Amino acid sequence: MEINFIALLLAGIVTLVTGFIWYNPKVFGTIWMKENNLTEEDLKTGNMLKIFGFTYIFSLMITVILMGLTIHQSGAVGMVGGPPLLESAKPSFAAFMADYGTAYRTFKHGALHGFMSGLFFALPIIGINGLFERKSWKYIFVHAGYWMLTLTLMGGIICAFA
Template sequence: MENINWIALVVAALSTLVIGFLWYGPLFGKAWMKETGITEEQAQKGMPLRFGLSVILAFFAVFFIYIVSVYSGGEPGDPHGQEKFLTFGHGAAHGVMVALFVVMPALVTNALFEQKSFKYMMINVGYWIVTFAIMGGIVNAWT
């Protein structure tokens, strides 16, 4: 892992803010607030701290996606890091798999015990599927 493109990792982590702005704003913002019981005023409190921490956490996630999509898998002698695998689509596929098989079970399990609605679960899981796909695509294509 000596040739990590740190700029790609940072851009991918920052992409979560753009996607989140759209996802929890014009696309599903009102539905999400209704499902959580949060008012618009409550949602605005502490935003700078939330944004900062969320980017740091996104960086951890994108680093894991980077390892999964670029450095793991493939046939012996044919690792993912080869040029034929370094496409946006390949990285996006890995991002979706991580979201479906790691993130979704964790989020849905928590939401079940919190007695949240199916709509709430789908809004949040959908965000992470799209976000991980884009992060995976960015780091895989920009390697």
């Protein structure tokens, strides 16, 4: 199983693209700014290169985990010791990969696992932080919704093309 690093690099951009749309004032940006007590002027003061650069790096970190969650064959590769040991794997591994090497490698399947990651990882984490920070449910749902959408798209891209 070879990894398509270009697909992973492209999946990492999804956080920026969906964020640009999701947090636009015409979508949820106005609610987000109000719930965070931010103004348009506040947003102009940040170091955009730093913000977008680290966002992309963190997004690439997410793609690594999503690859394991969306591509089931990653588990089979891991069972034989990873890519360096594929050639020395037992014949049963080759037979398994011949039969199931492309099973469930679709956008739809990856999107399902991406959505589940958003629902069962992102929502609880954002929810816990939001509750302790005394944030509103609007705040929690705006951020959790963003991550559910973003992880759905990233999971689909990764599963279908990585």
